[in-house]
Amino acid sequence: MNTEGRAANDGLHLIPFRGLRYVPERVGSLAAVTSPPYDVVVRPDGLHHLQSADPYNIVRLILPQAAAAPARHRKAADTLARWLNEGVLVADPEPALYVYEQRKGNILQRGIIGALALSEPSEGVVLPHEDVMPDIVADRAALMRTTAANLEPLLLTYRSTNNGNGAAAVIERAVQRPPLLSTTTEDGFNHLLWSITDAGELAEVRTDLSRRQALIADGHHRWATYLRLRAEHTAPGPWHYGLVLLIDTARYPLQVRAIHRLLHRLPVSDALAALTDSFRVRRLDVPLEQAMGVLAEASAEGNAFLLAGDGAFHLVDRPDPSLLARTVRADRPEAWRTLDATVLHATLLDHIWRIPDAPEHIAYIHDTEAVVTQAERRGSTAVLMHPVREEVVRDLAREGVTMPRKSTSFGPKPATGLVLRSLALD
Template identity: 80%
Template sequence: MNNEGPAAHDGLHLIPFRGLRYVPERVGSLAAVTSPPYDVVVRPDGLHHLESADPHNIVRLILPQAALPEDRHRQAAETLSRWLAEGVMAADPEPALYVYEQRKGDLLQRGVIGALALSEPSDGVVLPHEDVMPEVVADRAALMRSTAANLEPLLLAYRSGGELSGTGAVIERTSLCPPVLATTTEDGFSHRLWSVTDPAELGEIRLDLSSHQALIADGHHRWATYLRLRAEHTTSPGPWDYGLVLLVDTARYPLQVRAIHRLLRRLPVADALAALDGSFRVRGLDVSLQQALDALAEAAAEGNAFLLAGDGRFHLVDRPDPELLADTVPGGRPAAWRTLDATVLHATMLDRLWRIPDTPEHITYIHDSLAAVTQAERDGGTAVLMHPVREDVVRDLAREGVTMPRKSTSFGPKPATGLVLRSLDLD
């Protein structure tokens, strides 16, 4: 661990670490042991699929299965210890930063993975933009305590001037060398990882990033978890003062912004529509999912719009009653926040018209639109499909210190989980 404390830096402070990585000879394939981030795995289908892909799939660490939470966390810790003892995973011989590349067709994203010094939102270095669910933070914290590991990196977005220098120059030079691992996952993305250990290049990255701030693109709950665990460990500087992140320069590699959809588990579509009568315009659409999403995008360009599904067809919901919005949406916040679809959904529809609490037994957050519709039809609930928010809106609100409703955005492509882990015991 670098002994220089994070408080001495005004910008991003990224340090190398000894990455834990799968030993290729001990697993079926690197692709078979990877997973999407824990909150993207669609349960239970996706979980079972990943568990059966390889007995050492990383999902056994990030989403361990047991009846009680404490049993799940203990099981993950025991599994990680066993894999290390058996040589399924091993630590790299020296600390490194890791250049990471994802590619699919014309889409190319490169960034750098390292241990980032933790900072508070008030510091203006790392900017959150969404609220978090306390129960999720508590669960992730218990898992990290048990395993003493950062099992998957956050995705952070920063913006350079677009010139090829500093971190960007190191990334591009490194990408011309043979990677330490390369694989293609079943979603069609190819992944390559390089280890950067040269002191001059590490110094180039450190100096460059020290003048930047970053937006949390994906991983608000993990960031909140990092902060909670740092507060529990008072010896500083130490390994709990840092957290595993992937930093992407969106001036060179723009992120895609997608919506996160809601599955209202106990609300049938008919009841949902009845409660909206007179407060929103509702139109039935007997079209394909893609055509319905296109109609949603067109309506969202004019104002708040949502797509309801679960009864075998789609229902486009838009044009909310202005008086209802004025009565339900909290004041005292920027207009950009008050007019967000997620704000209207939670303040007006969920809280007032549907009276549904934002708890896991009532609402499931799903990234994939087809999965949301499928589960709603299977369970007799209602899928609420959302239109994505623009990145500039998210960044502007974050800079104002305004947080969006939880699960308002999904930035990507997200890093695959399982390519490199960080052990806090090694740091």
């Protein structure tokens, strides 16, 4: 690995690596060994489904199962070592950047996977936009430390001038060649991967990205994990880089979706009873899709949420302005103070419902139907959110202001398991 230093305030510095990839002949299918990112897997149902899809499904590495955390991390490391010894996973013969494409219908995403030089937010090269939870960072750090691997890429975005030169040209040339792999996952997305090893093309990418700034679209906890592990390794080396997928949203815009909350210990009746005189509440006896449409209309006027879990949907909107003034921090920009996620956490969770932001109290679930189903099954409350506009996210990030964690879900997200990075090889 090239570990030459990078000056503060340089742009993105992406370098090739020897990707670990599944050997198709050793697994049932490439689709059967992939997984969504670790924090998108709906547990326990989605976890069990993935585990049963193939004995070598990547979920056994990103979400190992054991009674205690150290045992989980050790199990993942042992599993990775066994798969390498058995030839289930094999390292590519030479370092490469990887062009990644996924498409479904009219959705097309293309980007470059590589090892990115790590930088602090103060350097203005990679911008986070969400807060993180220390316990999750600690768990991901222990997993990476024990496996000595980056098991799934973060999703970062940047914006080019869209002139078709530099990295864009390299990507478009690569997709004209036969891919290293092609597979279609059960969600209908077709995934393809190409390698870039030509010195000239690598130089084109390097020069282009050296002028770019990136926004973390997905993977804030893993980015914080990268930074923690880099601090543990003071000498320049593989721990000073992290696996990422870079998407140029000037050419391939992402979709922004909301992440919903499941409040384990709060029945809907109790949640509604606590809202008297502080929010307007309306019961909606309509299907989920129609209820989400009503939420979208209400969100255009101000803060709005849908509560579910009792067989109906309840629109909660029009918060008391004096309540917001008392509960929302005043030392942040207006765009931050008026975020639905800000009001949810500062006003509803902290002040009205008094629910700690801890895993035993709150689960974060991307899928709308899944969170409603779990709430109804457990007698708990689902809080359905409307997505934030991408420009709001980017503007706040540039101001150095982070949103409450799990405020957004950019997508489509890369499939986990198509290419891994071993720090022992780098």
